[in-house]
Amino acid sequence: MKTWLARQRYLVDFTLAAALRRKGRNAMLLGVYALMIFILASVIFFGSALRREAAAALQGAPEVTVQNLVMGRHALAPPQWLDKLRHMRGARHVQGRLWGYFYDKATGANYTVMTPPADKPDYALKPGETIIGASIKRLRDGRNLGWLMLLSPSGKLFKLKIKRTLPETSELMSADLVLMARADFLRFFSLPEGAGFTDISMQVRNRNEVAKIVEKISRLLPTARVITRADILRTYENVFSWREGIVLAMLSAALVAFAIFAFDKASGLSAGERREIGILKALGWETSDILAMKFWEGALISLAAFIIGVAGAYAHVFFFDAGVLAPVLKGWSVLYPRIHLTPSVDRLQLVTLAFITIIPFTAATLVPIWKAAITDPDVVMR
Numbered sequence: 001m002k003t004w005l006a007r008q009r010y011l012v013d014f015t016l017a018a019a020l021r022r023k024g025r026n027a028m029l030l031g032v033y034a035l036m037i038f039i040l041a042s043v044i045f046f047g048s049a050l051r052r053e054a055a056a057a058l059q060g061a062p063e064v065t066v067q068n069l070v071m072g073r074h075a076l077a078p079p080q081w082l083d084k085l086r087h088m089r090g091a092r093h094v095q096g097r098l099w100g101y102f103y104d105k106a107t108g109a110n111y112t113v114m115t116p117p118a119d120k121p122d123y124a125l126k127p128g129e130t131i132i133g134a135s136i137k138r139l140r141d142g143r144n145l146g147w148l149m150l151l152s153p154s155g156k157l158f159k160l161k162i163k164r165t166l167p168e169t170s171e172l173m174s175a176d177l178v179l180m181a182r183a184d185f186l187r188f189f190s191l192p193e194g195a196g197f198t199d200i201s202m203q204v205r206n207r208n209e210v211a212k213i214v215e216k217i218s219r220l221l222p223t224a225r226v227i228t229r230a231d232i233l234r235t236y237e238n239v240f241s242w243r244e245g246i247v248l249a250m251l252s253a254a255l256v257a258f259a260i261f262a263f264d265k266a267s268g269l270s271a272g273e274r275r276e277i278g279i280l281k282a283l284g285w286e287t288s289d290i291l292a293m294k295f296w297e298g299a300l301i302s303l304a305a306f307i308i309g310v311a312g313a314y315a316h317v318f319f320f321d322a323g324v325l326a327p328v329l330k331g332w333s334v335l336y337p338r339i340h341l342t343p344s345v346d347r348l349q350l351v352t353l354a355f356i357t358i359i360p361f362t363a364a365t366l367v368p369i370w371k372a373a374i375t376d377p378d379v380v381m382r
Helices: 002-021 023-060 080-086 134-139 168-174 182-188 207-220 229-250 252-267 271-282 287-318 326-330 347-364 366-373 377-381
Strands: 064-070 073-075 091-097 099-104 109-114 129-132 147-151 157-165 177-180 199-204 224-228
Touching (some): 080 199, 129 134, 157 182
Parallel strands (some): 109 177
Antiparallel strands (some): 064 073, 064 199, 064 224, 091 199
16 A cells, blocks of 8 residues: 555656646646636635625514415505414414605615514614615715605605614625614605505414424415425525525636637647657566656646635625625625625535536546557657
């Protein structure tokens, strides 16, 4: 075993020396190789991190949300629904919620306007006050400092005092959020008192009975659409996975071009390399030694490119907030949330990336070298 290890070490030393003699060619190959791994790893790391952030942010979301459907469209839920759901066995913290969307012509951004949750005193608002997301504050920085001016859908001007800004840690969910007191919300959207609720949120005493509660609600309220926290999380995962797939699809042409480039560089032997193989064969090297030498060359280049690309992608995503990919995967056309992602790596994804990038290139180096290694040294050197 020690003899075999020593033999491999000598082969690696010889391979490194040979690679340095062709440093221009190998440096170009290494650079392109590392760049492609960097792009792939960045997309994988960022998409996975966003899914984890969404899962963490949704931990405080309602376990069940009930919406009213009229002719297949989302409509206000009648106030009577609230009483019916509160008397349902197993349900707790049943609350009616008011929220809607608003396009702000002054900034060109879409806001989510919502009344604060009744069970959180920190979010209590008086008429004329508001709490806004951090992205909205940045977007309007310097405009009416301390006040939020909005032109309602009916054309009335609303001047709301900014009580505070939501923390950046929740920005993935609250980037476009504007919280208003109930009275302000009704006046802003011209809704009468007692119009109903946008939806009704509720918690379940026993989480194992969520499916049973959904079944009960469907029987009690035939026109209701019931959404669970798991449904919302699955939707977020699908959205991020879809956007991740779109980015990878856009890069497919570049990946194919790189594959052709890498295979050409790996499989093509220059005259100097053929002469070198002929000399080694003449000096008594066995075919297995030459194959091992070429294997180590491909493996070292692949491994170096993988380490450089993955390290660069890790720094790009977790230290520089994925500035290149963020606009594509986050969404938001005007309001871009600033998200400081928690550094973490999925080992399975890392192994998969290594498998699809290192092994094909390394294998591509063995076929041409095998053909040259089994050829007579005189023929190779000619």
